[in-house]
Amino acid sequence: MNHLTTAHGITLGIESFGDDGAPLVLLAGGTTMLSWPDALCERLAAGGRRAVxxxxxxxxxxxxxxxxxxxxxxxxxxxxxxxxxxxxGGGPAHLAGIGVGGMVAQVAVLDRPDAFSALTLVGTRAVAPGPTDDDLPDHDQATMGRLFARPMPDWADREAVAEFAAAGAEIFGDDPAAARATAARIWDRTPGTAPPVQMANQLGMVFSKLDCTPRWRERLPDIGVPTLVVHGRRDPFFPVGNGEAIAREIPGARLLVLPEAATAIPDTAVAEVAEAMLTLG
Known part of the structure; x- marks a missing residue:
């Protein structure tokens, strides 16, 4: 099954790993599903979960x-x-969100706590895109300057887009080869070659245009499900202080800092992250 149309008429692209009858772990993309490594989904399935x-x-x-x-x-x-x-049909589910998907996950658990049994937040923060709170570290300006100094690729050129992603990963401190391969897969899954659509798939720029009100950070103490916060020590986009703040403000949350990670979950950390998620629920 590659698509599922919800009761309110939105079609969502999905991919399922594991037994359909196993406890559900729902992985919100950041923005596409390929933000979640194949190997992590496979480990969750091997651990007795249905990872979607x-x-x-x-x-x-x-x-x-x-x-x-x-x-x-x-x-x-x-x-x-x-x-x-x-x-x-797998509720209550363990909900996981990465990057901007972590913002979705926080709001979902706050708005509908009955639907979820556990929460994992990876490389995210508790305030919307745009100016951050004074006590939270913002994007590393030197890194962002290098990123935005680059000319945009021809979004209709698969190889140019993949190379652009690889170069961006190198600036971020992620694995360029993995980023190149993922970008090519994202390009292949994107409907059409219209530049705004390709750009949205690769960069998640749609989030900068969303209405993200009202604020939700002040509600984090209301989260009552077991929570795991995973953050890369070297993340320049959402620096680790953002994950540390979330873990402080959600009662009983566990913080797992990945010392060599930046914005993506590296292959070397997949086993540790999967084990922590399986232990959570």
Missing amino acids: RYDLRDSGESTTVDPEAPAYTLRDLAADAVALVDAL
């Missing part, structure tokens, strides 16, 4: 309309996670 990763709207095989003017909010994306749990 999915594309957020305007990415991958999910409903794509206009990434430059999204007609939905962060709370709508959170409602998609709840709708997926209902449609898959």
Whole structure:
């Protein structure tokens, strides 16, 4: 099954690993499902879970309309996670979000705590895109300057897009070869070659245009499910202080800092992250 249409009419691209009757771990993409490594999904399945990763709207095989003017909010994306749990019949589920998908996951658990049994947040923060709170570290400006100094690729050229992703990964401190391969897979899964759609799939720029109100950071102490916070020590996009703050503010949360990781889950950390998620629930 590669698609699932929710009760509220949104089609979401999904991929399932493991036994359909096993406890559900729902993996929200950041923005596409390929933010979650194949090897991690496979380890969760080997650990007795049904791991289902999915594309957020305007990415991958999910409903794509206009990434430059999204007609939905962060709370709508959170409602998609709840709708997926209902449609898959696996509730309450362990919800995991990476990057911007971690924002979706936080809001989903806060808005519908009955739908979820556990929460994993990877490389994310507790405030929306844009200016951050004074006590949270913002994007590393030197890194962002290097990223945005580069000319954009021809988004209709698969190899140019893959090379652009590899060069960006090198700037971030991620694995360029892995990023190149993932970018090519994302390109292949993207509906059409329209530059705004390809750009949204590769960079997740749609999130900068979303209505992410109201704030949710102040509600983090209300999260009552077991929570794992995973963060790369070398993450320049959402520096590790963001993960540390989330772990402090969610009661009983466990913080797992990956000393050699940046924004992506590296192959060397897959086993540790999977084991921590399986232990959580």
